[in-house]
Amino acid sequence: MANATWERLFAQTPVKSTTQPPEISDRAYKPAFVLQTYLIGIVIAICGNFLISISLNIQKYTHMRQAQSGSKPYYTSSLWWCGIALMGIGELGNFAAYGFAPASLIAPLGCVSVIASAVISVVFLKETLRASDILGGALAVTGTYLLVTFAPHTVQHITAHLIQMYAVSWQFLVYLGLEIVLFCVLLYLYKRRNIKHVVVLLLLVALLASQTVISVKAVSGMIAESVEGNMQLTFPIFYVMIVVMVASCGFQIKFLNQSMKLFNATEVVPINFVFFTASAILAGIVFYQEFYGLAMLNIFMFLFGCLLSFVGVFLIARNRPKIKTDRPFIDMGQVPGRRCTDKVQPESTNITYGSLTGDAIQLQAKGEQTESSV
Known part of the structure; x- marks a missing residue:
């Protein structure tokens, strides 16, 4: 019964774009295929973010135990390395999810990591459960449901020809030019004017994140096409996207670490989630044209789901008390x-x-x- 409802929803949703090349239109618009691929992307993204939340709490527990015992450094602990391995698997899952579902959906599902991390902290690390945590979790879950239900139900077969066509489209060139100008202005304020504000730093991260999302989806999609038998790894654009992905990720980590040094995690985490999600959605709209043909009601409900997720993450992360550890004297x-x-x-x-x-x-x-x- 539930599958029939989903198939009717997908059948009614306009997913065909006139900007898509003819060679990729064979399978992309069959409701059963779209449903299967779409749900695979959602499940992989949720599982990946859940593993990331487990990883973060394992690392937190390792730091707590090391601070209390004053023994060997945390990086000598096998438990800490297990947490790092789980984080790698979770990030790999997120990477793969971009090949199955729209980028504008995968990025907001990062709120699953925040919700799961809060639950695990309360259950296993004995942190205090606050009323704002319950309210924030409820809002985030509701927002996630709206995102999954009203997100664009499109499955594009990412080929080198498609990426090349999107990369030279006028809307993306305008978008890229505006991003470069804004990035240079923010970098000037941060480096020359010494304006070290959390918004300035995280806006730099978000601008880089939009290029990361574009390149990650391109690389993941072309690998998926190659696995299915349509070889895409021989095209130069594939390696160009790998370079963009690695470079943007590296600079993201740099600016994010600087923000973590200067500001509390309770400030950085929710603001970074909002900025990253907004930039990912915008990148999906401009570059991959994921909202093409989507009904206004779907767009409104999707954005409303994003808003609920943002508010929920803010409520969970705000003023979270620090864990007290008895350090040796x-x-x-x-x-x-x-x-x-x-x-x-x-x-x-x-x-x-x-x-x-x-x-x-x-x-x-x-x-x-x-x-x-x-």
Whole structure:
């Protein structure tokens, strides 16, 4: 019954685009084929994001355990490497999902990672469950349902000819030109004007992310076509897209790490999710023309689902309390000129001195009297 409903939905959704080359129109518009391929992409993306959330919590647990025991570094732990391996598998799943479903759908499904991570943190790491977590999770799940239901139900067979045609289309060239200008302006503000604001940094990440999404979908789609017997790996555009993918990912990581150093994760995570998702959707619309022929109701409900997911992620991530860890203390011993009886934590630059010598106390008292008289 459910399959019949989905097939009717796909059959009623206009998916054929007049901009698509004739050679890829054989199978792309059969409802049963579209349904199967579309659902495969959704399932792979959800599973990949779930594995990423497990990976992040394993790494968090490893850091907590290392901080409490003060033993070997975290990277010597086999558990930490298991978490890294799970993250690699999850990212590989996301990469593969772009070959089966529209980019404008796969990117917003990243909210699954945020929801799962919050649940795992509460159940296994004993973090506090807040009312905002429950409300945010409910909104994010509702938004995800709307995304899956009203997203463009198109399955394009990504070929080298199609990518070349899209890459020289006027709408993409205009979009790329605007992105380059905005990127240069933001980079000037960040480097020359020393404006280190979270929005500036994450906008740089988002502009790079749009090119990452375009190149990832192109590479993944051409590999999928080659596996099916339609060899695409011999075309130069395939390797051009690999270079764009690697370069944009590398610079994304650079700017994202800088934002994580300067700002709290509770600020970076929700803002980055919103910016990344918006840039991915825009890239799918402009480059792959994924909203071509989509009804206005579908577009409105899709954007409404995105909005609910954004609000849900903000509620889950906002003001999340930090995990307290009891770090071992180190006796500082004698400091020249002062008697130090207190201890400090490792990696801490704030040293609190205990009892001072009599001369030091007198000097401190004289300094306070001088300041009060002034």
